[in-house]
Structure formats: C-alpha cells, structure tokens
Amino acid sequence: MADGGKIPTDGGGALGQNPFAALSNAGLPVAQKAVLEQAAAAAEKKSGAAKPPESNRGRVDIRRETGNRGGKTVTVIDGFVGIGLPEKEALAKKMRNACGCGGTVKDGAIEIQGDQREKIAAILSAAGFRPVFAGG
Numbered sequence: 827m828a829d830g831g832k833i834p835t836d837g838g839g840a841l842g843q844n845p846f847a848a849l850s851n852a853g854l855p856v857a858q859k860a861v862l863e864q865a866a867a868a869a870e871k872k873s874g875a876a877k878p879p880e881s882n883r884g885r886v887d888i889r890r891e892t893g894n895r896g897g898k899t900v901t902v903i904d905g906f907v908g909i910g911l912p913e914k915e916a917l918a919k920k921m922r923n924a925c926g927c928g929g930t931v932k933d934g935a936i937e938i939q940g941d942q943r944e945k946i947a948a949i950l951s952a953a954g955f956r957p958v959f960a961g962g
Contacts, residue, residue: 885910886950887960888943901942903950903957904935917953921946 860944887905892898901923911931918936921931925945929938938946947957 828841836895846920883936883954885956885958888946889959889961890941890943898939899941901938901940901946902935902948906934906955917949921949924949 851907875916885905886903888901888903891902914931914936916931918931921938925938925942927939929936941958950957
C-alpha cells in the first residue's frame with residue numbers, strides 16, 4: 827500500500843468484455859404487425875385484464891355524516907345504480923386502501939371513515955361514475 831494505506835473506492839477497472847456484444851438479430855424472422863397484435867390480445871386475455879370502465883355509469887352522491895357516530899366523521903357514498911354488492915365491496919376496498927382508513931358497505935352505501943371526499947371523488951371518476959358532493 828504505497829498510497830498511505832488507503833483502499834481505492836473507484837470501483838476497480840472496467841469489465842473485461844460485454845458478453846452480449848457479439849449477439850445480433852441477423853437471421854431472425856421479422857414479426858408481422860398482425861401477429862404482434864394477436865400476441866398482445868392473447869396476453870391481455872390471459873392476464874385477466876378487465877376492459878376499461880364505461881365513461882358514464884351514473885351519478886353517485888358523496889356526503890359527510892357525523893350523526894349517531896359519537897362525533898366521528900364518516901364519508902358516505904350512495905346512489906349507485908346497476909351495480910351489485912361484489913362491485914361495491916371492491917370499490918370500498920380500493921377507497922380504504924387509497925385513504926388509509928377503515929370502511930364498509932352498509933345498506934347499499936359505502937361508508938369510509940373520516941372526511942375523504944376528494945380522494946373518493948377521484949377514485950369514482952376513474953371508475954366511470956359521476957361523483958356529486960351532497961350536503962354541506
């Protein structure tokens with residue numbers, strides 16, 4: 827150690843060679859556009875990706891309630907038309923995860939703990955609903 831006992835921190839020398847440098851795509855067949863589209867469609871179908879939500883699935887009301895809850899604020903979303911309980915539960919789960927709080931589906935309405943109206947409105951808009959703030 828001629829440099830006063832210091833250990834070099836420059837990462838050492840460069841790699842000797844790149845093992846992929848000699849590879850090329852010469853001699854490989856060129857994929858046709860139709861074949862690529864079919865492969866992409868098959869991959870999407872296999873992964874179970876859902877179709878994008880409809881652009882307008884109806885109006886839903888978002889309101890804040892504190893009555894009969896011991897002074898605690900709850901955001902209530904109701905007015906869903908044409909969706910079943912499983913989809914409401916999936917929406918509630920997405921809202922709970924985004925807001926970082928608890929919530930449930932009760933009597934056909936989704937209840938999320940706390941005043942989370944802005945975040946919930948964004949989630950509902952992305953799902954194709956038209957959120958409307960009801961009440962004060």
